[in-house]
Amino acid sequence: MDKKAKKKANIKISGMSCASCALNVEKSLEKMEGVGEAHVNLGTEEATVEYDPEKLGLSQLEAAVEGAGYGVVKERVTIKVGGMSCAMCVKAIEDILGKLPGVSSVNVNLASEKAYVTYNPRMVQVSDMKDAINDLGYEYLGVEGEETEDLGEKLRTEDLKGKRNRIIVGFGVSIPLMVLMYSNIMLPIPMPEFMLLVSIIPFIYVSYPIFQAAYRALRNRNLDMDVMYSMGIGVAFISSILGTFSIVLTPEFMFYETALMLAAFLMLGRWLETRAKGNTSTAIKKLIGMQPKTATIIREGKEVQIPIDEVGVNDIVVVKPGEKIPADGEVVEGESYVDESAITGEPVPVFKKEGSSVVGGTINKNGALKFRALKIGKDTVLSQIIKLVEMAQGSKPPVQRIADRAVTYFIPTVLTVAVAAFLLWYVILGSTLLFGLTVLISILVVACPCALGLATPTAVTVGIGRGAELGILVKNGEALEVSEKLTTVLFDKTGTLTKGKPEVTDILGIGMDEDFILQLAASIENNSEHPLADAVVKKAREYGQDILKTKEFDSFGGKGVKAVVDDETEVREVFVGNRALFRDQNISLDDAVEAKILKIENEGKTAVLVGINYEISGIIGIADTLKGGTVAAIGELKKMGLKVAMITGDNNRTANAIAKQVGIDVVIAEVLPHDKAAQVMSLQDEGEVVGFVGDGINDAPALAQADVGIAIGSGTDIAIESGDIVLIKDDLLDSVAGVQLSRKVMGRIKQNLFWAFAYNVVLIPVAAGALYPAFGITFRPEYAGLAMALSSVTVVSLSLMLKGYLPPVKNLKKS
DSSP states (O other): OOGGGOEEEEEEEESOOSHHHHHHHHHHHHTSTTEEEEEEETTTTEEEEEEOTTTOOHHHHHHHHHHTTOEEOOEEEEEEEEOOOSHHHHHHHHHHHHTSTTEEEEEEETTTTEEEEEEOTTTOOHHHHHHHHHHHTOEEEEETTSTTHHHHHHHHHHHHHHHHHHHHHHHHHHHHHHHHHTTTOOOSSOHHHHHHHHHHHHHHHHHHHHHHHHHHHHHTTOOOHHHHHHHHHHHHHHHHHHHHTTSSSOTTOOOHHHHHHHHHHHHHHHHHHHHHHHHHTHHHHHHHHTSOSEEEEEETTEEEEEEGGGOOTTOEEEEOTTOBOOSEEEEEEOOEEEEOHHHHOOOSOEEEOTTOEEOTTOEEOSSOEEEEEEEOGGGSHHHHHHHHHHHHHTOOOTTHHHHHHHHHHHHHHHHHHHHHHHHIIIIISOOOHHHHHHHHHHHHHHOOSHHHHHHHHHHHHHHHHHHHHTTEEEOOHHHHHHHHTOOEEEEEIIIIIBOSOOEEEEEEESSSOHHHHHHHHHHHHTTOOOHHHHHHHHHHHHTTOOOOOEEEEEEETTTEEEEEEEOSSOEEEEEEEOHHHHHHTTOOOOHHHHHHHHHHHHTTOEEEEEEETTEEEEEEEEEOOBOTTHHHHHHHHHHTTOEEEEEOSSOHHHHHHHHHHHTOOEEEOSOOGGGHHHHHHHHHHTTOOEEEEEOSGGGHHHHHHSSEEEEEOBTTBOOTTTOSEEESSSOTHHHHHHHHHHHHHHHHHHHHHHHHHHHHHHHHHHHTTTTHHHHOOOOOHHHHHHHHHHHHHHHHHHHHGGGGOOOHHHHHHHO
């Protein structure tokens, strides 16, 4: 490898435990083409790699480490950027940041005006990114989360004000000039000179930002829209000057008012776009606005108001009526209703009393509450939601590739078309120079990749923000796109379709007293944390039974438990579990016992068998009640044309009985917890696009394996890491709403892309004079400027309409 071309990367690695791990990583890196040398230090958990940047990048090195089965420690930062105006600006910033050593990936969202950067902090700092952005000619407005929100808003306000003033000046001068041209009013000096004198200062003032941006782009060797606009209005104004003084052109080349009006239209488009873009991230602003600045805590018996940053874990926080709750915690005193709508989307306030959980950012309604702070700062649910939504808004669904690819070829193509059209009309068809220049200017101005650049990010930003308002957290743009293609939705049963809080309904003794069967079973199950075990222990306690001492406890995954019970009168080896456990232990079940088991299972209950000293001695029936909304959710998914299936560890009979109650036709029963992911994979092998709905961490492998994992949270216990879509509320109807929202957002993205392409496909030929031979229709440059502005405004407006979208299933719930 040429020494001059070499680069060195330091990669922090997680998950290594021994020297062989380090060796594995080294081998994985060294076998890559372009890697000269790789050394892994197990002590510092860091890999030092010399590589050829011409052949591979940091992201590929990191992928090799991850491919070897280890983690790469990276950091992610969201940088606010000012001064972007179109898709080419996005590309320029992505390119310059992507070239910095240590940057793994960059995604710039034009709509939210943010750059989402994943980077290696050992190789590059945020200050380097700041310098790169500023050197490129854009504004570094700080890192998301720092106290820069006001600065960003201030700059946005000033920018809008500047554009508004230019619009007023542009139209205020150009319209009277246009009227003057057609009014034949006698002037003290010739009309061309008069128009030059009147328009030159306003033209410089209005068009200065456009030429400045074009200069910046050319300096960075980029061809962007500002270059094209500058060419359009520049050609118009310079032609007018040449015509005024009869240099090459004649006085009929009078484009002064057109050039000025064109610049004003461009400013109008940018002004509308800036206003709309500011509205797309309303959801994030709302979430950030929910965080109170101060908190009242008890210190030395007194109430003290302190900045929110100084609240510590276990502090007792006082919240009075009307105040926002500043942290997550548990109520220790007081009763009140709390408005949690901003977090859960649920409009009805929730009653809180001692022992209830409270979430930061929610509003205390009527009574005073004291609670113990358990999670503060970045660990609170609100902070996690903000982080999640920001990351999701910065992601791109694969459909964005269409627009990205189109934008890359767009400007060179338009320039070629403009020059070709000019040459065709003026040189080949012999039109007037005036007509040729009009065509050239119109094409340069009407062509607009801005709408293409805005089509996806604005819809994703608004759609994901709307989801957050409804309690549906979509974690990335890809989840949106895949959700639209789902063919099968697979539900975990316990804790998802059912409440996961089963209750004992039947106790049958077989040659034994029923109370004693329950007491023995509870004594064994008291060692287990399984929901069925909890039900047995709870029932025994309700009956006032003592829990007996046990020893030699053993658990058989997915089958049951056993232990030895010594009640000082007799020592018994007790088994509690399902048929599989009894089969493994050679405990026989006669026909009479089977009939009793079948009766319980046919009622949709789980039959728990109790065996004493290798003989069946009792059966306990346990039922788990369905969650409200389960039947409606399944029905709605079926109406949407999706196959719905249920997966459970229960036996076939019990599973089918439950499935029948909720309207599910496909049942995958007797599946051990660790086999759920394999069942998902099996469905995928059959060609199904699978959405798995589970209650979070317990179903994590299946959620990860599914094409879209939908994790149901429960209040503050959000399984954010588990799914692609996280439902804050424990409400199955929200899983339907998540799919409906995804379909809506994807539909809007496609609609946006259609309009973005349609404007250009239809108007560029019109501007090129395609309709002139047959209909005599030409496209005046000022109309082209208006059309250009409308294309971006159309796309952003369509995206903003998602702010009011309510998934149909939500209306069902209301009714």
